[in-house]
Amino acid sequence: MSDALEKMRGFVGRYPGADVLSQLDIDYTDEVPNAGGLFPSGLVEVRRRAFIDGSREVVSQYNFALYARFEKPAEGHAAAEANAAWLMGFQEWVQGQSVMGLAPAFGDDPRSERIQAGNGELYSASDEGTALYIIRISVSFTKRYERSL
Structure with a gap:
């Protein structure tokens, strides 16, 4: 499992x-009540900067979806x-953890990182008496790369 997935799973x-949540799987949500699934949806490069000393800085964003049945x-x-x-409590908790610097660091500058959880909503409901909810989670972070001589 990737480091980012493991960090996000631990954070959730x-x-x-x-x-x-009786379980929190990756890329899967069981059909039973109280099952959760964390679905990664990729890494997006937001900005890239080059410096005179040859080093580089990249601002990126990981995106996840948390499903809870x-x-x-x-x-x-x-x-x-x-x-x-x-759903509301989770989103508010994520915001508080991010604002207070208590969320895991994904990049090289934890002070500039931001984890957001939003758009929590009912995704689907079944005739068996369960409902699937989704919350979208994004992580914005900066990585620095030094030129090796």
Whole structure:
């Protein structure tokens, strides 16, 4: 598993409400309630800079989707509210961890990094009484490369 995937999986697992997820798989979400899946969707280079000494700096962004399947009976308004509260709570927690510098570092300048979780929403609901939710997570970071002589 890549270092970035392992860091993000560990980070998601630190969320105080993560204990409701019985599992957190990579690129897979089981059909049972309380299953989670972390889906990487790639690395995007945002900006590249070159310096007079030959070194380079690259600002990049990792993108992930966190899927969580929870119980949601057809008439289960309380379950729907609890699920929505979990999504909102996770997104707020990620923001707080990032702002306070408590999120994992993906690059060479942890102070400039930003992890964002947003657009949490109901993705689909099944007749079996479960619902799949998705939260998109992005990590912006800077890597520096030195010219070897």
